[in-house]
Amino acid sequence: MGDKKDLLEESRQGEVLHFNADDGTKVGKKLYIESYGCQMNFSDSEIVASVLGKEGYTTTSNMEDADLVFLNTCSIRDKAEETVRKRLNSIKHNNKKKKNVKIGILGCMAERLKSQLFEEEKLVDLVAGPDSYRKLPELIDDIEDGQKAVNVLLSREETYDDIEPVRINSNGIAAFVSIMRGCDNMCTFCVVPFTRGRERSRDANSILNECKDLYSKGYKEVMLLGQNVDSYRWSENKDLRGRALKEAPRDEVVDFAKLLVMVGKVATDLRVRFSTSHPKDITDDVLFAIRDYKNICNYIHLPAQSGNTRILEKMNRTYTREWYNDKVSRIREVIPTCAISTDIITGFCSETDKEHADTVDLMKTVRYDLAYMFFYSERPGTLAQKKFEDDVPEVIKKKRLSEIIEIQTQVNKEQHAATIGQTFEVLIEGVSKRSENELRGKTSQNKMIIFPKENYKIGDYVNVKVESSTSATLLGTAVEKVNY
Numbered sequence: 001m002g003d004k005k006d007l008l009e010e011s012r013q014g015e016v017l018h019f020n021a022d023d024g025t026k027v028g029k030k031l032y033i034e035s036y037g038c039q040m041n042f043s044d045s046e047i048v049a050s051v052l053g054k055e056g057y058t059t060t061s062n063m064e065d066a067d068l069v070f071l072n073t074c075s076i077r078d079k080a081e082e083t084v085r086k087r088l089n090s091i092k093h094n095n096k097k098k099k100n101v102k103i104g105i106l107g108c109m110a111e112r113l114k115s116q117l118f119e120e121e122k123l124v125d126l127v128a129g130p131d132s133y134r135k136l137p138e139l140i141d142d143i144e145d146g147q148k149a150v151n152v153l154l155s156r157e158e159t160y161d162d163i164e165p166v167r168i169n170s171n172g173i174a175a176f177v178s179i180m181r182g183c184d185n186m187c188t189f190c191v192v193p194f195t196r197g198r199e200r201s202r203d204a205n206s207i208l209n210e211c212k213d214l215y216s217k218g219y220k221e222v223m224l225l226g227q228n229v230d231s232y233r234w235s236e237n238k239d240l241r242g243r244a245l246k247e248a249p250r251d252e253v254v255d256f257a258k259l260l261v262m263v264g265k266v267a268t269d270l271r272v273r274f275s276t277s278h279p280k281d282i283t284d285d286v287l288f289a290i291r292d293y294k295n296i297c298n299y300i301h302l303p304a305q306s307g308n309t310r311i312l313e314k315m316n317r318t319y320t321r322e323w324y325n326d327k328v329s330r331i332r333e334v335i336p337t338c339a340i341s342t343d344i345i346t347g348f349c350s351e352t353d354k355e356h357a358d359t360v361d362l363m364k365t366v367r368y369d370l371a372y373m374f375f376y377s378e379r380p381g382t383l384a385q386k387k388f389e390d391d392v393p394e395v396i397k398k399k400r401l402s403e404i405i406e407i408q409t410q411v412n413k414e415q416h417a418a419t420i421g422q423t424f425e426v427l428i429e430g431v432s433k434r435s436e437n438e439l440r441g442k443t444s445q446n447k448m449i450i451f452p453k454e455n456y457k458i459g460d461y462v463n464v465k466v467e468s469s470t471s472a473t474l475l476g477t478a479v480e481k482v483n484y
C-alpha cells in the first residue's frame with residue numbers, strides 16, 4: 001500500500017488518498033477506515049479509531065475482516081466526492097459488503113449531503129459529520145438496532161482535545177497534531193466553512209501534552225494542523241470567547257507564534273511543522289519563531305490561489321497580488337532558507353487569459369518549492385456558486401492548469417539541480433520505495449532525499465550530501481550522523 005505520508009504530500013486536499021491500519025489484534029470487532037482529502041481528515045480518523053477503541057473496536061487493514069467500514073470523506077472538489085462514490089460502487093460490485101458489515105460515511109461529504117446520502121447511496125448505514133465523532137458509539141447502537149443513523153451537528157466548541165488519537169497513519173516518526181478546527185474565512189470558492197464549521201482553537205496545554213507524549217514515545221516530528229493555523233488563539237481565561245478572544249491583548253492569549261515556540265521547546269530533536277497558513281494571518285512573530293528555533297522547520301505553505309488582484313478579491317482572499325508578494329519577500333528576508341509552497345486554482349469565475357497570465361507570472365517570480373494546483377470546481381452552497389457564473393469552459397481551465405503545472409515542474413527541476421553538492425540535515429522517515437538498501441528522509445524545507453542505508457536507522461538525523469536529482473526527488477549520500 002505504499003507510503004501514507006508520501007501519498008499525503010503528493011495529493012493533499014481532495015485526491016484519492018486512503019490509509020488503513022492493522023494493529024494485529026484478532027479479537028473483538030474490527031474497524032476499517034479509509035481517509036480521503038486533507039491531512040485533517042487523516043488526523044480525524046485517528047480520533048475516530050480512538051473513540052471506537054474504547055468500545056472494543058480494533059483497526060484492520062483488511063476490509064473483508066471488518067465489521068464496520070468507514071470512509072472519511074472530502075468535498076473540496078467535485079472529483080473528491082466522485083472518488084468516494086466510485087469507491088462505494090466498487091465495494092458493492094465486489095461484494096465486499098459481508099452480510100453484517102455496516103458502512104459509514106464520515107467527514108465533509110457527510111456534512112454536506114447529510115441524510116440525502118442514504119437516498120443516493122443505498123449501501124450507507126451511517127452518516128457522521130466532523131464534529132460528531134464522540135457520538136459514534138450511539139450511532140452504531142442505532143444501526144445495530146436496524147436503523148439508519150445520522151449526526152451532522154456542527155459545534156462551536158468541539159476540539160476533541162481530551163481524546164488521545166490512535167496513530168493509525170503514522171510511520172512512528174512523524175505524527176499529526178490537530179490544533180484547531182473549522183474555518184471562518186469564507187473564501188468564495190470553498191466549501192470547508194460549511195462542512196467543518198466555525199473556527200475554534202484547542203487547549204494549548206493539551207496540544208503541548210500530546211507533543212510531549214509523542215516525543216516520549218520516540219516520535220521526531222509533529223505536524224500542527226488546522227485549516228488556518230495562523231488564527232490559532234486560546235486563553236486560560238474561559239471568559240474570553242468569540243470576538244473577545246480575537247480582540248484580547250496578546251499577553252492574555254496564546255496565539256500561533258506562542259504555541260509554535262511552546263512546541264518548539266519540547267525537545268531540540270523534535271521537528272515542528274505546521275499547515276495551512278493564510279497569507280493574511282501569518283505574522284512576523286511566526287517568522288521569528290521559525291528563524292530562532294532550528295527544529296521549527298523552514299517551510300511555509302502559503303496558498304496564493306491566484307496571482308491576479310481582481311480574482312483574489314472575487315475569491316475573498318482579502319489580499320492583493322502586491323500584498324502577497326510583499327509577504328513572500330518578508331518571509332525570505334527573515335528566513336532566507338525558507339521553502340514556500342502554494343495552492344493555485346485556475347479558471348475561477350470570469351478569469352480572463354490576461355488574469356491567468358498574472359498567476360503564471362506570480363509562479364515564475366516566487367518560484368515555489370512546491371505547488372498544489374487545481375482547476376476550479378464549483379461547489380454547491382458556496383458564495384461563488386450563489387453569486388458568480390462558473391463561466392470559464394473546462395477545456396480552458398484545464399489548459400491553464402497544464403500550463404502552470406509545466407512551469408512548476410521546470411522550476412522544481414532547476415531548484416533541485418541547484419542543490420547538487422549541498423548538504424542538508426535529514427530526518428530519516430523510512431526505507432525508500434525503490435530499494436531496501438536505501439533510506440528516505442526530509443530536509444527542514446520538506447524536500448525528500450533518498451540515500452544509501454549504510455548503518456543509519458529510521459529516526460536518526462543525518463547530514464546528507466545531494467548528488468543528483470529529478471524534478472521530484474533528490475538523491476544523495478549520508479555524510480555523518482547528527483547527534484542531539
Ligand code: 5AD
Pocket residue numbers: 013076077189190191303305343344345374375376377378379
Ligand atoms: N475548486 C478547486 N480547488 C479548490 N480548493 C478549494 N476549493 C476549491 C474549489 N472549489 C483548493 C484551494 C485550497 C485547496 C485545499 O483546495 O486551492 O487551498
Ligand code: SF4
Pocket residue numbers: 183184185186187190191192193227228278
Ligand atoms: Fe477554504 Fe479559504 Fe478556509 Fe482555506 S482559508 S479552508 S480555502 S475558506
